[in-house]
Amino acid sequence: MTASRSDSVRGGGRATGGLANVLVANRGEIARRVFATCRRMGIATTAVYSDADAHSPHVAEADSAVRLPGNTPAETYLRGELIIEAALAAGADAIHPGYGFLSENAGFARAVQEAGLTWIGPPVAAIEQMGSKVESKKMMDAAGVPVLKQLDPAEVTPDLLPVLIKASAGGGGRGMRVVREVADLAPQLEAARREAESAFGDPTVFCERYLETGRHIEVQVMADTHGTVWAVGERECSIQRRHQKVVEEAPSPLVEKMDGMRERLFTAARLASEAIGYEGAGTVEFLADERGDFFFLEMNTRLQVEHPVTEQVTGLDLVRLQLQVAAGRPLPARQPGLRGHSIEVRLYAEDPAQDWQPQSGPVHKLDIPGTTGEFTVLTEPGVRLDTGVVDGSVVGVHYDPMLSKVISYAETRDEAAHLLASALQRAKIHGLVTNRDLLVRVLRHPAFLAGDTDTAFFATHDIEKLSAPLVSESDEKLSIVAAALSDAAANRAKVRIGAGLPSGWRNLPSQPQSKSYESRITGKHEIRYRLTRTGLAVDGFEGLELIEATPDSVTLSVPGERGRVRRRFDIARYDDLVAIDSALGPVAVKRLPRFEDPADHVAEGSLLAPMPGAVIRLGAQAGDRVEKGQPILWLEAMKMEHTIAAPAAGVLAELNVVAGQQVEVGAVLAVVRSADATPSEGVAE
Missing domain, CATH: 2.40.128 (Lipocalin)
Known part of the structure; x- marks a missing residue:
């Protein structure tokens, strides 16, 4: 029997019985993932959607859906009050936040409970304690968890470089910047604050020493309301671009070869969880070195993007456990052990050869051959697909360009890598440039197969070769x-x-x-x-x-x-x-047409918009002399800032945009004329 809303409030936002209708305060792949488990449990589902997502698969699959007027995250998925209103209007009795957006927003979690709804997440106090990466590290240090020292940006000196700027309120690489020169610190701090504000609604950032190489190891925890805390297993997520994970696997190749490291990691993760009275699914992240020493990075008080690899090697449905814990049920008496190996890759609409430039437009076809399950735990070796798009979906500019998570499961790591690489190579992905070729090359790279996967993987191994087409x-x-x-x-x-x-x-x-x-x-x-x-x-x-x-x-x-x-x-x-x-x-x-239209040609030196977006600021004015690589302007698209730089030294002959202007893909933003060019070479005075 479902608890009344008044019971949920008195119980701290926890239902005392089963859940009847769950609203997912999110979109795309994670919304579909939660809905899949809800259907298997006989729970009704409610979606919310922005205008840009009106035709998204997650909307079509939900039992009911409520519109959030607008397109940008700030207008829609970051509007907690609108989401709560949607839940009440649709008759939902619980809210699952997914990942990103409001998933680690303590104010939203509190408001959900005050509205009489069940919050499918950790206690508000735990979110608050881990919500500030500055304060959380102090708390972890006091609890006996190894940590890296934080730095005051005002006190950073050349001997402390390089440093990493991080957003205090979020993750996923948003608001992160590596700074190697003191002169770059102030402008990079401002850029990080803007990006953090756009992604999380909180501009707070901090600094810490940046380790050029290391291993990103994280531990999945699951805790119930009866005092049981599981350290479910570790994942390795070291292969990253722009501080966002690209390849994730379980178990970790580093941990596998280090005697006693798994036990020490699990102990630290349990200490972290117990120190804040944690409940539900969470992830304790560490940065480790090749000796097996590790340091606390942060705790994500939500489900992780990469949770499927843990599901595959444990046989657990982590979303099901989240729902059961939120309903007040205890975890099973025995924690499962590990089985086999699982690797996940994030298939992005982006061009790795062009500085990971995100892409937008239609996905005409997405067909991964050999897929044996979607949003479900595989019991035999195979390929699982968790995707937010289907044939005909359109990737817009307002959200992250991840198309799908493709996950392999096999008895050994080598088999899992070969299985996944083969499925990706044979996949039919039509309509957008993706990182598919890079993913295949990574999975087949000798260093990856040997387990040498530190955070500098793309810097160490030639990114140009890794991102080259699979076909000769x-x-x-x-x-x-x-x-x-x-x-x-x-x-x-x-x-x-x-x-x-x-x-x-x-x-x-x-x-x-x-x-x-x-x-x-x-x-x-x-x-x-x-x-x-x-x-x-x-x-x-x-x-x-x-x-x-x-x-x-x-x-x-x-x-x-x-x-x-x-x-x-x-x-x-x-x-x-x-x-x-x-x-x-x-x-x-x-x-190509048989006869070309001269109007299709653009002047040499033209800087074209690589994607639709908003011009957020200018770095030069018409008539200025510019150097090769000098920023001319910055575009904001898909929650990230993108620099449009001069292709060569010369004069900025034309600047066709102003700050705040929206531009379409292919628009001529500016024209740089080389220093030795003349007006007769195609650029007017």
């Missing part, structure tokens, strides 16, 4: 040939020509047919081919044989040093975008 240039060209032949087949399907002869077939010798495409990586390709009585002839290729060509697929026989090999290419079209998938690797090209 020659194989890309072959894939584009297949696209041209498939396009010809598609044209034949639209307009049937005499006697069923293939388009391009001629009884007499003729000029080849030509189709042009543009690759984001290798530029323009002109495919010239002929289909004759003797077969297929393609300029630049010898001995290709066409086995079959349809609008959706092409099969070629390709000559090689040791004989011929059949290659099948799957083709998909979305307006001018052509996606080609094969065992050689994924390829995406833009179909």
